[in-house]
Amino acid sequence: MSHGAGGKATQSMIEGLFVPAFGSETLRAMGDAGFVEADGVELAMTTDSFVVKPIRFPGGSIGDLAVNGTVNDLAVSGARPLAVSLSLILEEGLAADELKAEVEAIAGAAEAADVHIVAGDTKVVERGAADKMYVCTTGLGRRDPRARMATDAIRPGDRILLSGTIGEHGTAIMLARGEFELDAAIESDTRPLWPVVNALLEETGPSLRCMRDATRGGVASVLNELARASQVAMLVHEAAVPIEPAVAGASELLGIDPMYVANEGKLVAFVAPEAADRALDALRAVPGCERAAEIGEVRTEPPGMVLVETSFGGKRVMDQLVGDPLPRIC
Amino acid sequence: MKYVDEFRDPELGRVLATEILAAVEPGRHYKFMEVCGGHTHSIYKYGVDDLLPANVELVHGPGCPVCVIPMGRVDDGIAVAREPGVIFTCFGDMMRVPGSDGSLLDAKAEGADIRMVYSPLDALRIAKQNPDREVVFFAIGFETTAPSTALTLMRAKAEGVKNFSCICSHVTIVPPLRALLDSPDLRLDGFVGPGHVSTVVGVRPFEFIPAEYGKPIVVAGFEPLDVLQAIRMILVQLAEGRCAVENQYARVVPYEGNQRALEVMAEVFELRPHFEWRGLGFISQSGLKLSDAYAELDAELRFSVPGMRVADPKACQCGEVLKGVIKPWECKVFGTACTPERPIGTCMVSSEGACAAYYNYGRFAREREVV
Numbered sequence: 197m198s199h200g201a202g203g204k205a206t207q208s209m210i211e212g213l214f215v216p217a218f219g220s221e222t223l224r225a226m227g228d229a230g231f232v233e234a235d236g237v238e239l240a241m242t243t244d245s246f247v248v249k250p251i252r253f254p255g256g257s258i259g260d261l262a263v264n265g266t267v268n269d270l271a272v273s274g275a276r277p278l279a280v281s282l283s284l285i286l287e288e289g290l291a292a293d294e295l296k297a298e299v300e301a302i303a304g305a306a307e308a309a310d311v312h313i314v315a316g317d318t319k320v321v322e323r324g325a326a327d328k329m330y331v332c333t334t335g336l337g338r339r340d341p342r343a344r345m346a347t348d349a350i351r352p353g354d355r356i357l358l359s360g361t362i363g364e365h366g367t368a369i370m371l372a373r374g375e376f377e378l379d380a381a382i383e384s385d386t387r388p389l390w391p392v393v394n395a396l397l398e399e400t401g402p403s404l405r406c407m408r409d410a411t412r413g414g415v416a417s418v419l420n421e422l423a424r425a426s427q428v429a430m431l432v433h434e435a436a437v438p439i440e441p442a443v444a445g446a447s448e449l450l451g452i453d454p455m456y457v458a459n460e461g462k463l464v465a466f467v468a469p470e471a472a473d474r475a476l477d478a479l480r481a482v483p484g485c486e487r488a489a490e491i492g493e494v495r496t497e498p499p500g501m502v503l504v505e506t507s508f509g510g511k512r513v514m515d516q517l518v519g520d521p522l523p524r525i526c
Numbered sequence: 527m528k529y530v531d532e533f534r535d536p537e538l539g540r541v542l543a544t545e546i547l548a549a550v551e552p553g554r555h556y557k558f559m560e561v562c563g564g565h566t567h568s569i570y571k572y573g574v575d576d577l578l579p580a581n582v583e584l585v586h587g588p589g590c591p592v593c594v595i596p597m598g599r600v601d602d603g604i605a606v607a608r609e610p611g612v613i614f615t616c617f618g619d620m621m622r623v624p625g626s627d628g629s630l631l632d633a634k635a636e637g638a639d640i641r642m643v644y645s646p647l648d649a650l651r652i653a654k655q656n657p658d659r660e661v662v663f664f665a666i667g668f669e670t671t672a673p674s675t676a677l678t679l680m681r682a683k684a685e686g687v688k689n690f691s692c693i694c695s696h697v698t699i700v701p702p703l704r705a706l707l708d709s710p711d712l713r714l715d716g717f718v719g720p721g722h723v724s725t726v727v728g729v730r731p732f733e734f735i736p737a738e739y740g741k742p743i744v745v746a747g748f749e750p751l752d753v754l755q756a757i758r759m760i761l762v763q764l765a766e767g768r769c770a771v772e773n774q775y776a777r778v779v780p781y782e783g784n785q786r787a788l789e790v791m792a793e794v795f796e797l798r799p800h801f802e803w804r805g806l807g808f809i810s811q812s813g814l815k816l817s818d819a820y821a822e823l824d825a826e827l828r829f830s831v832p833g834m835r836v837a838d839p840k841a842c843q844c845g846e847v848l849k850g851v852i853k854p855w856e857c858k859v860f861g862t863a864c865t866p867e868r869p870i871g872t873c874m875v876s877s878e879g880a881c882a883a884y885y886n887y888g889r890f891a892r893e894r895e896v897v
Contacts (some may be wrong), residue, residue, distance in 0.1 A: 197635075204867055376644065444527055450644075508750045509536040510573015512887035518866040 201342040202412030202458075203517025207421065226347055226425060228274035228408065231339060240275030242266060246331040249524045251298065254370040255364070255383030258331055259301030259329075261460060261526055264386050265411065266335035267309045269478035272407040272463050273388040274397070275337030280306065281315035283332040288323040292485075298329065309388035317446045329499060342397040343440065349405045350426035354494040355472035357465045359392050359485045360385070362415055363443040366457035369525050378441040387461035392482050396465055399478035403471035409463045413517045415491075418464045419502045420516045427499045432492035432514065435507040456517050458525045466494065534572065534620050535750030542754040543577040549761035556582045557713060558760060559850050561718035563590030563878025564748045570887035572750040586880035588702045589720050589808065591667040592619045593848060593872040593879045596804045597836040598626035599695050606679065606693065606829045607638045613656060616650035616664035618642045619876040624869055636640045646678035647693075653682070653690035662825045663692045663846035670722040670812060672696040673787035679816070679823050691825035694815050696795065699723045700731050701812035702803060710826065711851050716760040717870035720744035721775045726791075728783025729773050733778045736769040747775040794820050803890065804872050805838060805845025844871035847880050854881040861885060 197203040215223055221232035229242035244266050251258040266278035282302065286295065306313050315334075364385040371378055389409060396404055406426075408418040415437070423430050432455075439454055447454040461484075464521045469477045472490060479488035536606055550556065560566060560593060566586045569575055588594055600623050607614035607630060614630070621631045621642060634640040639659075643649050646663050652717055653661035665675040675692065682690045706712060719732055724745045735743045742763040746756030756774040762771055773779055792818060801813025816824040826833075838844065840865070843857040854873065864870040866882050873881035 198867070276879035362722045375648075438753065441527065506571070507536060508534050508539055508572040508574070510750075512573050515798055515886050518886075522581060 197523045198518070200435055201517060203415050205518075206413075207516065220240055226421070227273050228269040229275060229335070229337065229511060238268050240273050240337040240339055242269040242273070242335045244269065244333050244335070246526055247327070247524050248369065248526050249327060250329050251294070252370050252374055253384055256386040256460075257298060257301045258297040258329065260305045260386045262331040262333050262389050263302055263305035263311070264460060265526060266313055266333040266338075268389045268409045268461075268463075270335045270337035271388070271393040272301075272409045273290060273337075273341050274343055274393070274407070276344040277309060277311045277388075277390055278337060279312050279336045281334040282313055284319070285325040285326050285330040285332070286318065286320045287328050288320055290328055294328065299474065299511040305388070309390065319379060333485060340397055343400050343404045344402070345404060345406045346470070347406055347422055347425035348427075350422055350466045350494055351430055351468075352494050352496045353429055353469050354466045355420070355469055355490050356432070356492040357388075357467055357472065357476055357479060357488060357496065358410075358415065358437065358491045359459075359463045359465070359479055359488045360439050361438045362410070362459055363439060363454035363457035363485050365449060365460040366414070366525055367443045367446050367454075369458075370450070372447065374474045378446060378449065381443050381444055382440070382446065385459055387484065388460060389463055391484055392463060392479065395482045396475055400467055400471040400475045403468040404475070405466040405468065405481040407463050407465045410459045413457050414454070414456040414458055415462075416453070416502070416514050416516055419514065422466070423502050424500045429495040429498050429500070430502045431468045431495050432502065432504045434504050436489050436491045438487040438489050455514060460526065469493075532679075532748070533751045533756070535699055537753065538751055539577055539754060541876065542751065544871070546582070546754065546758050546761060549758060549765055550579050550581060550764045551765070554581065554887065556715050556764070557585055558586045558707075558716045558718060558757065559587045559714050560718040560753070561587040561589045561699070562718075563593065563720065563876065563880075565724060565753055566880050566883050567592070567721075567878045568748050568750060568753055570883040571770040574753050575644065576748050578757070585714065586847065586883075587717075587850060588803070588848040588875070589668065589699065590876050590878040590880070591671070591697070592623060592876035594697060594702075594806070595620075595623060595666060595695055595846065595872060596802045597624070597626050597838065598802065598832075598834050600629070601627070601836060602831040603629060603693055604628070604633045604710075605831055606632050606662050606825055607640050609660070609829055611663045612639065613652055613659050613660050614638065614640045614664065615643045615652060616640070616644070616680070617666065619645075620664055620666060620871060622875050624873050634646075640813075646675050647681075650678050650682055650687065650690055652694065653687055657689060659689060659706065661690050663690070664695070664830075665692050666695045668697055668699050668723045669726040669791070672791050672795065673726060673784075678788040679820055680790060681792050682823060683820065691823050691828050692816065693697055693825045693831075694795070696814040697801060697803070697811055698814065699727070700798075701809045702806060703804060705809050706849055707735070707741070708806050709849060712849060714741060714850070716741050716769075717743040717769070718756045718760070719743045721745060721747045721752070721779065724773075724775065724779040724783070726784050727789045729748070729771055729779060729781045730783070732771050736771060739786070740769055742772070744774050745771045745779055747778065748882075793817070802835060803848075803849045839870050842871040844873045847873050852862060854884040857881070871873070
């Protein structure tokens, strides 16, 4: 299961198996979306599948996640989302009401994200061969000309910005499963990120080096992947990372580090130092990103490593995730 | 977070660091053991060691419940988990501990029904929800977790839950401490005493450490300020030429412990004549098993378990790490053949294990020392 958790095992599988086998240049770049050029137009393409359990949870459902997760991979790659395709795998016996609710959620999310659903497919499998429903998507977008971002474009001195509070999606799912007898008003943060990306691109243009949405594996996994890809070190100031008290409390009780907990509507942006203050102001002006913050900076040594300056004043390594604290989060 | 943030105040941390600096004798090297894995985890998680002077060295002790489980016990657990119809439950950390042929996680991937629980009561609830299945709880831990296992077993017995049983690998803290103190290759100046264990056993059981071995011990809490304050208290004792048991964690730990918890343990458990500790070998009267009155809930009697002693892998130096003789990174396989995703030794598995704590949080510091 850890191969699906977005941490070290996932990375080894991608780098050791998929990239060598399929090895196109754009795939080697290990971005959230790949690019293809057609008659001078640069198109971005991404694909995703959603197996979240339960399919409905506070703040959203599998339908919202499918649309938002797909358009967000395009947006953080610097592409304006245009269209999404959907493929539904349904378990025999799924209630018609549940299907209808998800179709409506998908339609609503697509409208909110300003994308069209342009193709689809449906398969039904025997009871037990799936868990209610799985959704597979493809997203198509167009590269925005204002910045050319890349996973290896991060430079020492760059600032690390985070678009808001962390850990809500993962914590909401965890509590929705009801396994811990914990109750808290925590909702998933699932939302489309193009408006956030758009505001950043408008303000910073080419000073925006790279972005990632901090989904599976959380902010810690994003930082680790990019520190390795750009061969830089990153220093995170723990006290600067915004977090809701309810999420902090649940993480404390369960012994989970919220830096590794999934988000579905938060991005991490790497910005050249001279543009960092303006970028942060632009972020905070976007509705829902009022708590955006600069959480750290990029350093030279030790390359490929993420360090945390703890709130207490010490320093430690923040490594890639090992194992899977919570399977089937998205 | 109220009642948490107060104990992580960086300002107070700096004050304590200054007091610690004032209490150390220049030129003298101090070696303190934090007995409990929870302390090890805290020290690395918050970077507490960054606030200590270079001549105060912390040595990680044997108090990580996962780390001390020998391979043979893991094999016993896997054998039961593979029995048809069994739902096997354990704490999350236990899943990745390697046995002689894979871990519980490997057995789960091969189809065994193994579930992670946060409490033995969750395991009992699973038993009640699945009356046609045998539900087994793999109980590990020191006196900290033993009372909750005991209460769960008492409840299972009282409610007549027939499909629930327990593999008891609970251990006690005093015998391994005594074994460590008797070990000739260990020169310690004092102990940061285990906080959670002491909430149950109290402070009195540690009186032998100053009385018989002439070393100070301060029972400490798990927040970074707790650890720093305990270190300061040990240093003050040494500076004043005293050695005593002191209680830094008095907000939680009563001197006499928790009588009710000790009573339920006494009812449900009895001491094994000896128990094998990973890397430390057999220590007499250090492990617990179910008492005769609870024998019907003993999974080791209900199922056939191999019960074989399996030698630790040759390359693994968990024993030396657990005794504080070597630092995690001094082990031959640390970070190469043995990593958190593919652990050879138990110390690399649990977040309370010295090797995992060091691997996950501390490598930067070591590189800094080496450079």
